[in-house]
Amino acid sequence: MQNKPGRKLDVGLRILGGWVGLNFLALGIGFLTLSEVFATAFFMEPARAVGINALRGDMGALFLGMSLFCMLGVVTVHRRLLLIPIVFLSLIIVGRLTSVLMDDVPLVAGDALIAEFIMLGILLAAMFFTSGPAGQNYPPVTARSIFRQPIMVGLVLVLVAIVGIFASQRQIGMTLVRVIGKQLSSQDVLADLPDGLHVVMAGSGSPLPDSKRVQPCLAVIAGKAMYIVDSGPGSTLRLELMKLRLGDLKGVLLTHFHSDHIGDLGELILKRWANGANREPLEIFGPPGVETVMQGFNLAYSLDSQYRVAHHGPETVPPSGMGGVARPFSFPEGKEELVVIDADGLQITAFVVDHRPVEPAVGYRFDYKGRSLVISGDTLPCDSLRRQAAGADLLLHEALQPTMVRALSNVNREIGRTNVANISTDILDYHTFTEEAARIAQEAGVRRLVLYHTLPPLPVSVADKTFLGDAKKHYSGPIMVAVDGLGFSLPADNHKIVKKWFW
Numbered sequence: 001m002q003n004k005p006g007r008k009l010d011v012g013l014r015i016l017g018g019w020v021g022l023n024f025l026a027l028g029i030g031f032l033t034l035s036e037v038f039a040t041a042f043f044m045e046p047a048r049a050v051g052i053n054a055l056r057g058d059m060g061a062l063f064l065g066m067s068l069f070c071m072l073g074v075v076t077v078h079r080r081l082l083l084i085p086i087v088f089l090s091l092i093i094v095g096r097l098t099s100v101l102m103d104d105v106p107l108v109a110g111d112a113l114i115a116e117f118i119m120l121g122i123l124l125a126a127m128f129f130t131s132g133p134a135g136q137n138y139p140p141v142t143a144r145s146i147f148r149q150p151i152m153v154g155l156v157l158v159l160v161a162i163v164g165i166f167a168s169q170r171q172i173g174m175t176l177v178r179v180i181g182k183q184l185s186s187q188d189v190l191a192d193l194p195d196g197l198h199v200v201m202a203g204s205g206s207p208l209p210d211s212k213r214v215q216p217c218l219a220v221i222a223g224k225a226m227y228i229v230d231s232g233p234g235s236t237l238r239l240e241l242m243k244l245r246l247g248d249l250k251g252v253l254l255t256h257f258h259s260d261h262i263g264d265l266g267e268l269i270l271k272r273w274a275n276g277a278n279r280e281p282l283e284i285f286g287p288p289g290v291e292t293v294m295q296g297f298n299l300a301y302s303l304d305s306q307y308r309v310a311h312h313g314p315e316t317v318p319p320s321g322m323g324g325v326a327r328p329f330s331f332p333e334g335k336e337e338l339v340v341i342d343a344d345g346l347q348i349t350a351f352v353v354d355h356r357p358v359e360p361a362v363g364y365r366f367d368y369k370g371r372s373l374v375i376s377g378d379t380l381p382c383d384s385l386r387r388q389a390a391g392a393d394l395l396l397h398e399a400l401q402p403t404m405v406r407a408l409s410n411v412n413r414e415i416g417r418t419n420v421a422n423i424s425t426d427i428l429d430y431h432t433f434t435e436e437a438a439r440i441a442q443e444a445g446v447r448r449l450v451l452y453h454t455l456p457p458l459p460v461s462v463a464d465k466t467f468l469g470d471a472k473k474h475y476s477g478p479i480m481v482a483v484d485g486l487g488f489s490l491p492a493d494n495h496k497i498v499k500k501w502f503w
């Protein structure tokens with residue numbers, strides 16, 4: 001017979017073990033029935049059809065299996081069955097810690113890791129300190145010892161819950177749309193940021209398709225003023241998914257007029273107009289040529305704008321605010337830089353870069369309350385950029401990895417895609433190589449280097465290491481390969497550079 005304190009401990013540990021089992025059960029049912037919702041909570045990529053299949057199958061099975069053996073371990077006499085969820089939970093923790101070491105990501109799932117350690121502790125305690133069966137021998141696991149009435153009732157309840165959730169998917173869908181819609185509309189990223197200079201990568205890729213990167217577009221926020229540098233195809237939706245309110249957009253700065261830098265301008269201008277009931281057209285800054293680009297976009301969107309005014313009314317979409325207005329700037333004779341915006345403590349300096357035969361092409365430097373960041377635009381290594389980058393907190397430099405691009409070009413040539421192969425070879429002469437960007441950052445004494453406009457595409461993060469090559473040998477500060485959703489905060493009047501995920 002057990003004494004009283006021992007029995008209390010036994011019951012307490014079994015209850016806690018049961019609580020762990022219920023957590024796994026909720027996750028298992030969740031992944032099986034509402035896979036995408038639970039995937040989002042676990043920071044997984046939005047799942048497409050095949051991904052949903054894997055989430056329902058793999059993740060559902062993992063958690064339901066862990067729950068089953070957890071419950072059997074605490075409800076039946078077979079406490080050693082707890083070893084199964086203990087092993088899986090330990091492996092989950094090992095995987096998470098491996099990711100922290102390997103992936104250069106902040107510990108976004110820190111809360112989950114703490115919860116997992118607590119659950120592991122409970123299960124270990126429940127396995128070692130709950131009372132085993134009387135006598136020395138561990139009883140064999142038999143059908144009769146497992147399929148007892150309470151367990152059968154539990155299994156039926158789980159089945160009913162799963163069927164119930166599947167049967168009420170329409171109602172659940174409506175509720176979720178309301179909840180998510182409210183969250184999206186009420187969230188104001190700008191209001192939540194501290195005073196300072198911030199940059200968000202809405203598009204960090206190049207014209208070559210990359211599942212993790214759309215074409216170039218960077219949002220720069222100084223205080224409460226948001227500017228967009230370049231508007232590459234696909235980037236407007238990214239900005240919206242990152243909950244940046246386009247209605248509040250102050251202006252757009254174009255580095256040059258290659259399609260990968262202007263392709264989404266029409267959408268960006270339209271969304272800014274429709275979301276903010278703006279009464280002034282959006283200002284689009286750029287070197288000479290920006291007038292031609294804006295004439296084209298304004299003309300292309302003129303019919304759409306008329307439909308929208310007719311449909312929603314001038315109060316909702318004021319006709320005076322439609323479209324964009326070109327604000328061209330030219331460098332004075334003998335000068336390679338020019339302050340193009342100086343307002344509310346923010347100074348934006350445009351400077352000449354070398355992207356010949358594309359002329360003019362520029363980069364931008366942002367200064368706000370003692371913090372600075374420089375965006376290269378598309379360029380070969382050039383002195384004006386080195387000068388502008390001097391002492392900057394953050395340099396966002398375009399980068400091309402020549403060995404990888406040549407390899408990709410050869411693959412295209414082998415399979416008969418000669419034109420793509422030729423273009424891949426041509427681009428080698430007007431972009432900066434990864435290691436050169438690192439050297440520039442070292443010479444300019446910038447505090448952190450971020451490589452964007454990545455060529456070739458890097459669809460898996462393990463390729464980032466290949467992309468960097470020997471860059472780290474040439475630059476003593478931290479280097480990072482940009483990916484959409486990544487951002488950096490430079491709080492006003494201090495020296496911190498905080499990495500943030502906006503998506």
Ligand SMILES: [Zn+2]
Nearest residue numbers: 256258355378
């Ligand atoms: Zn270009």
Ligand SMILES: [Zn+2]
Nearest residue numbers: 258260261378
């Ligand atoms: Zn480009």
